[in-house]
Amino acid sequence: MLGWTILMAVLYAAFVWGLKGTEYENYYKTMFDLTKEVPMDGTLMFLMSYMTYNSLTRWSETFKCMAWPENVALIYRQYANKRAMKPGEARLMNQTIARYLAIFYILLFRDVCSDVREMFPTFDDMVQPGIMTADEANLLQSSRLDRNSPHYWIPIDWIVTLVKSKYQPTYVYNRKGQRVRNKKESIMTELEYLKFIGELNKFRGRLGDVLSYDWVPLPLALFQTLTVFVYSTLVVNCFQMQTRIITSGKSSVSEMFVECLSTLPFNMLHLAFLRISQVVINPFGSDDDDFETQYLIDRHIKVLNEILCPEETKKQK
Numbered sequence: 001m002l003g004w005t006i007l008m009a010v011l012y013a014a015f016v017w018g019l020k021g022t023e024y025e026n027y028y029k030t031m032f033d034l035t036k037e038v039p040m041d042g043t044l045m046f047l048m049s050y051m052t053y054n055s056l057t058r059w060s061e062t063f064k065c066m067a068w069p070e071n072v073a074l075i076y077r078q079y080a081n082k083r084a085m086k087p088g089e090a091r092l093m094n095q096t097i098a099r100y101l102a103i104f105y106i107l108l109f110r111d112v113c114s115d116v117r118e119m120f121p122t123f124d125d126m127v128q129p130g131i132m133t134a135d136e137a138n139l140l141q142s143s144r145l146d147r148n149s150p151h152y153w154i155p156i157d158w159i160v161t162l163v164k165s166k167y168q169p170t171y172v173y174n175r176k177g178q179r180v181r182n183k184k185e186s187i188m189t190e191l192e193y194l195k196f197i198g199e200l201n202k203f204r205g206r207l208g209d210v211l212s213y214d215w216v217p218l219p220l221a222l223f224q225t226l227t228v229f230v231y232s233t234l235v236v237n238c239f240q241m242q243t244r245i246i247t248s249g250k251s252s253v254s255e256m257f258v259e260c261l262s263t264l265p266f267n268m269l270h271l272a273f274l275r276i277s278q279v280v281i282n283p284f285g286s287d288d289d290d291f292e293t294q295y296l297i298d299r300h301i302k303v304l305n306e307i308l309c310p311e312e313t314k315k316q317k
Contacts, residue, residue, distance in 0.1 A: 001268055008238045008260060015242065035239040044233050048270060051226050051277045054218065059280040062213050063291070067206040069101045069300050073307040075199050076163075079192040084166055084185040091311070096162060098304040100155040103132055105300055108152040108207055112214040113284040113293045131301075150211060156204050160197060167193055218281060230274050234267055 019028050076097060082090055106126065109116040120126050123137040136158075140151055168186035171179050188196060241263060283291045 001264070001271065004234050004238065004267060005260065005264075007235070008241060011238055011242050031239070035236050044229060044270060047226055047229060048273045048277075051222060052273050055277040055280045058213065058218065059283050062210060062283055065206050065209040065213070066291075066296075067203050069105065069203070069304055070307065072101060072196075072199055072203050073098065073304050075196055077307060079188045079196055081185060081187050084168075084187045091309070093162065093166070094308040097159055098301075098308040099131060100159050100162075101304055102297070102301045103136075104152055104155040104204075104207075106131065106297060107150075107155065108210065109284070109293045109297065111150050111152065111211055113291075115286060116293050116297070119294065152211070153204055153208070156200055159200060163187060163193070163196065214284070223278060223281070226277065227274065230270055233270065237263060237267065 015028055077094075080090070080093075085093060103126070106116065106120060110120055123132065123140045126132040127134050127137050140154060143151070143154070145151060166187035168182050168184045170182060170186070170190050172182045174180050186193075241260070279287050279289055284293060
């Protein structure tokens, strides 16, 4: 906006104190008249509305996909049958599921956020803080997936495998082929197990959509076109304002000041919406208004430990 104001003042000064009353005055007025009828405002408002709406809609839809891990943790804590495991084994199970949910979030954010990628550039960097064991890191590295392929879904598969190992069907068949009730304790009933697996799939699906938004961004040409058009509109607007000042017959500083104040709010609004569209298009960037992924990771780890490992959390406090 400072550059726009300076440009308008320079054009005004060049006409009043340089060209007015000379043979070049008519050429200068002709150049201003050529920009007088340029239909910039309507086209600009359409483009600004289109890009701002799409950017903000994409931002809000991405945020809605940010599922919280509390649902999975609370469902597991409600359904888990403590009689199916020894006390020490049950605590270890809770800690492992809490870690796997945290690993799931970290692996997802590594694929969409550069800040998290810098925190954990490799799987081995997640071993030292205790988020992942060395065997789990080796398991991720030894998978047949490409190094740059998404690995975020693998901890969900680990949770399913872990719970399935403690699951026992309600009824089994004996040696005579008769259907009898299973005497072994199961970590969940059949209905609870299905609900828990369904919640895990829903959880993975919603956060998987976050990765889809990152894979398919809005075309860069749209923002380049909008940026060029906005700045071009500001330049043309300077010439159009000069035309109004000259044709009014009151070529004075006060007239220029009035024209400047009447147009400045709209130009500031155009630049503001341009900036909004540029910032919210990538909510996982490094801007101040982007999602605080590092805070989310810390917050999820604390909440998961509070829900699934309350005894350990009390000891730490």
